[in-house]
Amino acid sequence: MDKMSVEQIQHRITELEIEHQDLNLVIDTLIREPSHNELQLQRLKKRRLQLKDHIALLKMQLIPDVPA
Numbered sequence: 001m002d003k004m005s006v007e008q009i010q011h012r013i014t015e016l017e018i019e020h021q022d023l024n025l026v027i028d029t030l031i032r033e034p035s036h037n038e039l040q041l042q043r044l045k046k047r048r049l050q051l052k053d054h055i056a057l058l059k060m061q062l063i064p065d066v067p068a
Contacts, residue, residue, distance in 0.1 A: 004061070006062065009061055010062070012058055013055055013058050016054055016055045016058070019051055020048060020051045020052060020055065023044055023047060023048040023051065024048065026044060027044050027045060027048065030044070
């Protein structure tokens with residue numbers, strides 16, 4: 001697997017953060033609906049959590065290794 005450049009990682013983080021924000025809006029809107037689909041809501045929340053985890057992993061790649 002090829003290593004991503006710092007610029008590529010930062011760009012991917014930005015894309016994922018935008019998707020995460022969009023999901024937040026959708027989830028908030030869905031919760032306000034009296035007859036929302038609980039299964040759909042659970043799936044959206046799971047996807048949002050996956051995005052958060054992926055963003056965290058990418059951010060860790062940007063931290064330089066500290067020699068032991």
